[in-house]
Every structure is written in structure tokens, then in C-alpha cells.
Amino acid sequence: MRKHWKSSAVSIAIATSLTLAGCSSGSGTNDKENVSSAAPSSQSSGGVSESGFPIVPEPIKLKMFTRIAPVNGPFKDMPVFQDYEKMTNIHVDFIEAPTDGFAEKKNLLFASNELPDAIYRSGLSPLEATRYGASGQLIPLEDLIEQYAPNLKALMEQYPEIRAGITTPEGHIYAIPGIVTLAAARTDKKWINKAWLDKLNLKVPETTDELYETLVAFRDQDPNDNGQKDELPMTARAGLSVVTMMSGSFGLDQQLGYNINIDNDQVQIWMGDERNKEMLMYLNKLYKEKLLDPELFSHKEADFLAKQGSGKTGFFFDQTNNNFLPIQDQYVGIAPPAGPHGDRLQAQTAPIARDFGAFAITDVNKYPEATMRWIDYFYSDEGSTLLRFGREGEHYVLKDGIPYYTDEYSTAENQPKITPYAGGGAPHIISDQVASYINPPQVQEAQKQLDPYMPKVKYGAPMFDEETAQRVNVLRNDMDKYYEEQSTKFIAGALGFDKWDEFQSTLKKMGLEELQQIYQEAYDKTK
Incomplete structure (x- = not known):
């Protein structure tokens, strides 16, 4: 693995507001100490x-x-x-x-x-x-x-x-x-259709290349044995969830609550990195060859959950097995596949x-x-x-x-x-x-496949003072929107990778280096 970790903080998004409708004040009292049992007070x-x-x-x-x-x-x-x-x-x-x-x-x-x-x-x-x-x-x-x-x-x-x-x-x-002290509640497992692997006499894929070959077999060899091409090789939650799920195989972590690697105490926002380009090219290959869900950028959460329970899906990501319980014996959790540089990180891990x-x-x-x-x-x-x-x-x-x-x-x-x-x-x-x-037990076993590849320390998003938080918000609002739009186009093939230099240049113009320096200073305070 490329990175190392040192201390941790709490993962939280520095995002824009989300909230509720208002009403008045209430009532309360004066307290001293909570005890978890209902003993006499x-x-x-x-x-x-x-x-x-x-x-x-x-x-x-x-x-x-x-x-x-x-x-x-x-x-x-x-x-x-x-x-x-x-x-x-x-x-x-x-x-x-x-x-x-x-x-x-x-x-x-x-x-x-x-x-x-x-x-x-x-x-x-x-x-x-x-x-x-x-x-x-x-x-x-x-x-x-x-x-x-x-x-x-x-x-x-x-x-x-x-x-x-x-x-x-x-x-x-x-x-x-x-x-959340339970590790299994802080990760999305990598679920693969073991029944299909067995039907096609395939082993569990250990690398991204082997995963590609497995998905091709799922697409072409009728693993559900119904004589129809109705198998969905791979799916994920809508949008760029698949980027988060696959990033660890390309040496890309999510530290400090953002798309960040920490190498030798240096913060790197990796959105314009060549490793990210390799990942997006891989996902584009899957999408182009109909190995990755063609509805990835349009389906709703309910659609994604239904695909888990359909019995017609080969590979997907979710925290638990609730949504495919009737066919749970069909699936097994696997380790992150090793990428082209040997990276095998479970990057998608929430803090405690x-x-x-x-x-x-x-x-x-x-x-x-x-x-x-x-x-x-x-x-x-x-x-x-x-x-x-x-x-x-x-x-x-x-x-x-x-x-x-x-x-x-x-x-x-x-x-x-x-x-x-x-x-x-x-x-x-x-x-x-x-x-x-x-x-x-099935989820526990799936988590065991991830445990060796979990980050040793998970930094959460830092708490900034209000002025700095406002600046981070401004930078990220524009940058995150641009990254999502362009990455979606790269994956879907609407934007060619000959535009990568232009993509990198635009990120820099939007303040990538300034944002990276802000996160570097926040990280330095944790040491």
C-alpha cells in the first residue's frame, strides 16, 4: 500500500446545510450523570x-x-x-x-x-x-x-x-x-454471486483484471441458466459510489473526509492524479462493455436494492445482507481486488x-x-x-x-x-x-475478508474555524460538482481521456492546491 496513517478524527462532510422546519422552545432541568441501568436514582x-x-x-x-x-x-x-x-x-x-x-x-x-x-x-x-x-x-x-x-x-x-x-x-x-465501534457497520462489503462462480467453475477474483474476466463470464455464459441474457454483471449505488468502492484497488484513499491520500505526512487530493485516471479508464471499460450497470447514473436507491434481491446480479457493494436475505446463500463477501500496482486497500471505511x-x-x-x-x-x-x-x-x-x-x-x-x-x-x-x-454471520464473514486491508487509522473531516470552513465550502462546492460531472462523463464515455490534461488544469484553476494546503495544515495539527 502506498500510504500510512497516524492518528484519527471523525469523518464528517464539510458540506452545505441540510435540515428542518422550525418551532419553539421547550423544557428541561439540571442533571449530573447517566447510568445505563434503571437503578434507583x-x-x-x-x-x-x-x-x-x-x-x-x-x-x-x-x-x-x-x-x-x-x-x-x-x-x-x-x-x-x-x-x-x-x-x-x-x-x-x-x-x-x-x-x-x-x-x-x-x-x-x-x-x-x-x-x-x-x-x-x-x-x-x-x-x-x-x-x-x-x-x-x-x-x-x-x-x-x-x-x-x-x-x-x-x-x-x-x-x-x-x-x-x-x-x-x-x-x-x-x-x-x-x-459506531462495530467495524462491519463502517464498511460496504464486496458481494459476489458465488453460485454463478461455481456454475462457471470460476474462482473468486483476486485482481481487477480477474474481476474483469469474471464479469465478462457473467455477461456471456448464462450463469443463471435460463437461456436469456438477463444477467447484470455489476452494479452500485447511483452516481460516483462506484468510484469510492473501487478506489482502494488503485491506491486511492478517502482520508480527512475527502478524496485524500496521506503519504509520508503529505496530504494529496488525488482527483487529478494519474491513479485516478487509471481507475476511471477501468470503469469506463466496464461501462462500455456492459459489465457495469447502464443505469448506474440514473437508477434510484429502490432500484439498486431491488437488483440486489433479484438473483440476477453478479457483483455489488452494500453494508449488510438485508436486501438479499431470501437468496443470501447465493452470495459471499470478497476482499478488495488488487489493482494494477498491487494496491488492495479497503478505502471506503467510515470513522468510529x-x-x-x-x-x-x-x-x-x-x-x-x-x-x-x-x-x-x-x-x-x-x-x-x-x-x-x-x-x-x-x-x-x-x-x-x-x-x-x-x-x-x-x-x-x-x-x-x-x-x-x-x-x-x-x-x-x-x-x-x-x-x-x-x-x-454472513456479514461477519464478509467483514473478515476486508479486515486485513482496512486503514490502520481513519482520519475524519477536520473541524475548521468558521472563516476557513467557509473557504473550504466555497472551494469544494465548485470543485466537487465539476469532478462529479466530468468523472461521470469519463466513465460513461461522453468525454474522452484525451481531455485529461484539460481536466487536471481546470481543477488547478478552481483552487485544488489551495484546498490541499488547507487540509495539510489541518492534518499537521493532529500530529
């Missing part, structure tokens, strides 16, 4: 229990603004929030905003200053957290974490990269992330603090201590079990201490009605204790 002088439940002696109300995924039911109907209210004496009114239009509603929320008590599952970007923290609309959380969030504090001590990735240059934490900006407390909140204790419970395995699985006996059963959904709730249709984790971005911990659904 001891009261602090402020009225918030130092441990156990309830959190407050008398009921209080909080308003939280949240994103709701299309698959979710109303949060008020979810057992986690119904049961947790009884445990804590804290009632939460959720102001729900759908994923579509979420960014505009979030902007309006802060622009109008019609703030709730907290922002839940709202994907605040680093720039937004810094901006709204500096303006006073979000409050600093570092002291509250120290005093009232023992579960989160312990995780930050165990994984120092969490704190590094959510702390501003001024030393403040304005938003806390979703945390995977979902930045999952929870924040606003300045109108009258009960920040109680609010911090309320959210901290979900950073324990016990709290995460409640959030993800609901009620024992009704929604899940324990087997060897691990929760498993009951038959009724073992489907992707029913789970989102009882838990906000479905749809992503919920503030909680995902550990091996609570991951039976997304980490069954």
Missing part, C-alpha cells in the same frame, strides 16, 4: 439524578426537531420514546421533518431563530455546528458531557479520535455524533464517530443538564438496545445476551415503525452487542 442539588432513573423528580417537556426517513412511522408511536418517557419523567415532543426538503427547513429553523430545545438526528455539518455555535444558537456541550454524560465520556476516552473530530479550534463541542452532528442543544433549552443525561443513555448498550430493538419479548428476544428481532419485526418493513435508527443518523452507539440484524 440519587439526586443532585439541581434536581437531576446523578445516576439511575428517573432523571428528574417531576415531569418536564422538551421539544426536539428531527429528520424522519420515508420508512419511519411517527416517533411518538415508537416504543423507545414511550418507554423512555416513563423511565425518565421527560416527555419529548418531536417536530418531524421529512428527508425531502430537510436542508431548507433546517436553514429556516436557524434563520428564523424559532428554535426547539434540541436537534435530534439532524445531520448538522461541521460548518453549521461551528456557525450556529459561534452565534450562540447552539450551546457548548463539553462541560455537560464531562458532568452528565458518563457513557459518551467513556467512549471519548476509549477512542480519542471522537473528541478530536467534534471539537472546534476554540475548544468547544457544539454537536455530538452517532458512534460516523454520523457527525447527530444531536445538539439550543440556547432556548431550560434544562440542558437533563437533556444531556437523556441523550447519554443511548450511548450505552442498554440504551442502544432499547432504541434499536424496542421491548423485550414483544419486539425482540435475547439469545446468549444478544438481542434479536422477533419474526414479526425481522423485516425491513416493520422495523422502521418501532425505531428511529432505520434511515440512519440517530445519536447512539452501534456496537457488536446491538448489531445482530446488520451483522449476522
Whole structure:
């Protein structure tokens, strides 16, 4: 492998705003320390229990603004929030905003200053957290974490990269992330149709050249044995997901939350690199020969998921096997294929603090201590079990201490009605204790194929001061759009590689070297 890694931070996109519609303020109290068991509570002088439940002696109300995924039911109907209210004496009114239009509603929320008590599952970007923290609309959380969030504090001590990735240059934490200690929940596996390999007497491809030959066989040799050319050799999520999935085979990493390699402590944005050109030429070859999904740049997420479960797809990428469970025996996870220079990196790996900006407390909140204790419970395995699985006996059963959904709730249709984790971005911990659904034995085996090729350290996107973050935003908005447009054309054959020098030159004119220097300075501060 070409690169080495040193320390880590939290992966978060420095992107533009995404968010929700606004409403008023709420209520809360004063808290001291979260304990993951429902033991009798001891009261602090402020009225918030130092441990156990309830959190407050008398009921209080909080308003939280949240994103709701299309698959979710109303949060008020979810057992986690119904049961947790009884445990804590804290009632939460959720102001729900759908994923579509979420960014505009979030902007309006802060622009109008019609703030709730907290922002839940709202994907605040680093720039937004810094901006709204500096303006006073979000409050600093570092002291509250120290005093009232023992579960989160312990995780930050165990994984120092969490704190590094959510702390501003001024030393403040304005938003806390979703945390994923389970490696299998931070990677997309490389799933290949083992039944087709066996039918055609082929071995698992170990290199990109062997993968090409395998895909040709999938296209031409009727591996599903139905006499029709209806096989889809390879697919991926829409857009440039396939670039991310294949980049490690060409020595290209995604460090610091961007298209970045770190070689000998030097940051390199690789979008104009010759290795990237080699990768795009390879993908163009697959696309041109109908080995790569012709709908790659047009199909929807639902289409991609349906292709996984169709039994007619040869090779694709996804975190788990949920979408092809009825035919799971047909597939096996494989290692990253070695590229033309011998690179075999699992570049697509999220950091431990995977979902930045999952929870924040606003300045109108009258009960920040109680609010911090309320959210901290979900950073324990016990709290995460409640959030993800609901009620024992009704929604899940324990087997060897691990929760498993009951038959009724073992489907992707029913789970989102009882838990906000479905749809992503919920503030909680995902550990091996609570991951039976997304980490069954088949997925564990697929992750083992990736483990030897995982980066030793995963740097997340750095927290910049607001001025620098604004400049990064400006540079990346134009550059990322141009890179995506041109790369799509290179892959699809709408732009010839004789235009590569022009592509490189344009990237430089758009400020590639300035952006690289900003990331270099951010990286240097981690050493």
C-alpha cells in the first residue's frame, strides 16, 4: 500500500446545510450523570439524578426537531420514546421533518431563530455546528458531557479520535455524533454471486483484471441458466459510489473526509492524479462493455436494492445482507481486488464517530443538564438496545445476551415503525452487542475478508474555524460538482481521456492546491 496513517478524527462532510422546519422552545432541568441501568436514582442539588432513573423528580417537556426517513412511522408511536418517557419523567415532543426538503427547513429553523430545545438526528455539518455555535444558537456541550454524560465520556476516552473530530479550534463541542465501534457497520462489503462462480467453475477474483474476466463470464455464459441474457454483471449505488468502492484497488484513499491520500505526512487530493485516471479508464471499460450497470447514473436507491434481491446480479457493494436475505446463500463477501500496482486497500471505511452532528442543544433549552443525561443513555448498550430493538419479548428476544428481532419485526418493513435508527443518523452507539440484524454471520464473514486491508487509522473531516470552513465550502462546492460531472462523463464515455490534461488544469484553476494546503495544515495539527 502506498500510504500510512497516524492518528484519527471523525469523518464528517464539510458540506452545505441540510435540515428542518422550525418551532419553539421547550423544557428541561439540571442533571449530573447517566447510568445505563434503571437503578434507583440519587439526586443532585439541581434536581437531576446523578445516576439511575428517573432523571428528574417531576415531569418536564422538551421539544426536539428531527429528520424522519420515508420508512419511519411517527416517533411518538415508537416504543423507545414511550418507554423512555416513563423511565425518565421527560416527555419529548418531536417536530418531524421529512428527508425531502430537510436542508431548507433546517436553514429556516436557524434563520428564523424559532428554535426547539434540541436537534435530534439532524445531520448538522461541521460548518453549521461551528456557525450556529459561534452565534450562540447552539450551546457548548463539553462541560455537560464531562458532568452528565458518563457513557459518551467513556467512549471519548476509549477512542480519542471522537473528541478530536467534534471539537472546534476554540475548544468547544457544539454537536455530538452517532458512534459506531462495530467495524462491519463502517464498511460496504464486496458481494459476489458465488453460485454463478461455481456454475462457471470460476474462482473468486483476486485482481481487477480477474474481476474483469469474471464479469465478462457473467455477461456471456448464462450463469443463471435460463437461456436469456438477463444477467447484470455489476452494479452500485447511483452516481460516483462506484468510484469510492473501487478506489482502494488503485491506491486511492478517502482520508480527512475527502478524496485524500496521506503519504509520508503529505496530504494529496488525488482527483487529478494519474491513479485516478487509471481507475476511471477501468470503469469506463466496464461501462462500455456492459459489465457495469447502464443505469448506474440514473437508477434510484429502490432500484439498486431491488437488483440486489433479484438473483440476477453478479457483483455489488452494500453494508449488510438485508436486501438479499431470501437468496443470501447465493452470495459471499470478497476482499478488495488488487489493482494494477498491487494496491488492495479497503478505502471506503467510515470513522468510529460516523454520523457527525447527530444531536445538539439550543440556547432556548431550560434544562440542558437533563437533556444531556437523556441523550447519554443511548450511548450505552442498554440504551442502544432499547432504541434499536424496542421491548423485550414483544419486539425482540435475547439469545446468549444478544438481542434479536422477533419474526414479526425481522423485516425491513416493520422495523422502521418501532425505531428511529432505520434511515440512519440517530445519536447512539452501534456496537457488536446491538448489531445482530446488520451483522449476522454472513456479514461477519464478509467483514473478515476486508479486515486485513482496512486503514490502520481513519482520519475524519477536520473541524475548521468558521472563516476557513467557509473557504473550504466555497472551494469544494465548485470543485466537487465539476469532478462529479466530468468523472461521470469519463466513465460513461461522453468525454474522452484525451481531455485529461484539460481536466487536471481546470481543477488547478478552481483552487485544488489551495484546498490541499488547507487540509495539510489541518492534518499537521493532529500530529
